[in-house]
Amino acid sequence: MNQPIKLTVVGGGQMGRALICGMMAAKTVTAESLRLVNSSAISGQWWSENHPEVVISDLETAVQASDVVLLAVKPHAIAGVAKQPLSGCWDGKLVLSVAAGVGLESLCKGINHRRVVRVMPNTPSLVGAGASGFCCAEDVTEQDRATVEQLLGAVGIAIQVTESQMDAVTGVSGSGPAYVCLMVEALADGGVLAGLPRPIAMQLATQTVFGTAKMIAETGRHPGELKDSVASPGGTTIAALASLEHNGFRGAVIDAVAASARRSRELGSSK
Numbered sequence: 321m322n323q324p325i326k327l328t329v330v331g332g333g334q335m336g337r338a339l340i341c342g343m344m345a346a347k348t349v350t351a352e353s354l355r356l357v358n359s360s361a362i363s364g365q366w367w368s369e370n371h372p373e374v375v376i377s378d379l380e381t382a383v384q385a386s387d388v389v390l391l392a393v394k395p396h397a398i399a400g401v402a403k404q405p406l407s408g409c410w411d412g413k414l415v416l417s418v419a420a421g422v423g424l425e426s427l428c429k430g431i432n433h434r435r436v437v438r439v440m441p442n443t444p445s446l447v448g449a450g451a452s453g454f455c456c457a458e459d460v461t462e463q464d465r466a467t468v469e470q471l472l473g474a475v476g477i478a479i480q481v482t483e484s485q486m487d488a489v490t491g492v493s494g495s496g497p498a499y500v501c502l503m504v505e506a507l508a509d510g511g512v513l514a515g516l517p518r519p520i521a522m523q524l525a526t527q528t529v530f531g532t533a534k535m536i537a538e539t540g541r542h543p544g545e546l547k548d549s550v551a552s553p554g555g556t557t558i559a560a561l562a563s564l565e566h567n568g569f570r571g572a573v574i575d576a577v578a579a580s581a582r583r584s585r586e587l588g589s590s591k
């Protein structure tokens with residue numbers, strides 16, 4: 321069993337929370353090996369109520385106590401963190417950023433340090449079922465890459481991509497949980513419209529999305545083939561699929577991914 325990683329997370333909001341809770345559950349980090357730097361009273365209160373064991377400290381103290389620093393603040397706040405005087409504190413640290421759109425060049429320039437990894441995680445990391453893409457700046461070593469895989473692998477899958485693919489990763493898996501939640505909500509709404517009580521509709525909708533994802537992952541069969549296996553000739557499913565196609569379901573999802581990727585590029589260029 322690997323030693324817990326000495327990690328500082330800067331930003332304890334939605335994404336910081338999902339990663340920290342997932343990594344603590346996997347024991348990749350422990351309350352002793354973790355430091356949290358956070359600026360908001362509201363999320364600070366969430367931590368003291370839900371995880372009082374997590375030590376919240378100032379940036380300099382936290383970074384000094386850590387081998388890895390993960391920046392989980394909003395893209396526009398990255399520059400503010402980078403500007404804080406750290407008197408050489410980044411030296412010897414592996415720095416990860418999950419900020420959407422913020423490129424390696426801008427991150428490296430901001431902290432004057434090139435041992436930097438850009439990561440696009442997603443919120444199912446909270447339950448160990450995340451999907452992350454990452455790319456590395458030039459000073460990142462093989463050992464660093466192993467550390468990144470240990471951290472992100474503890475909360476799901478982690479795939480190395482080129483930096484030019486990071487906006488697309490954001491469109492598919494970074495933003496993806498929101499589209500899937502919309503789908504589950506809409507499935508349940510449909511169930512209610514068709515006469516089911518809300519809690520039953522929600523349970524069935526959630527398990528259907530979960531079970532289908534599990535089936536695709538575990539059988540390795542193409543989703544198109546699995547879709548065909550549900551649709552009986554002249555049956556209920558093909559009637560529903562025809563309705564989805566008439567309403568532009570595929571096009572809407574493809575456009576959503578493209579819109580997220582485009583927004584990620586915009587966030588990067590507004591730095």
Ligand SMILES: NC(=O)C1=CN([C@@H]2O[C@H](COP(=O)(O)OP(=O)(O)OC[C@H]3O[C@@H](n4cnc5c(N)ncnc54)[C@H](O)[C@@H]3O)[C@@H](O)[C@H]2O)C=CC1
Binds near residue numbers: 331332361363494
């Ligand atoms: N929410 C998501 O599903 C995903 C978010 N991301 C990225 O994660 C980053 C954070 O997003 P969220 O967690 O959704 O935002 P959030 O607003 O929930 O959390 C940001 C946290 O950063 C803290 N913060 C702000 N400035 C700070 C500073 N100077 N020092 C310390 N803490 C500071 C805030 O107090 C807040 O708790 C963003 O860059 C976003 O692009 C990436 C993938 C998915």
Ligand SMILES: O=C(O)[C@@H]1CCC=N1
Binds near residue numbers: 494
């Ligand atoms: O909405 C956002 O900007 C962040 C990045 C990917 C998911 N959430």
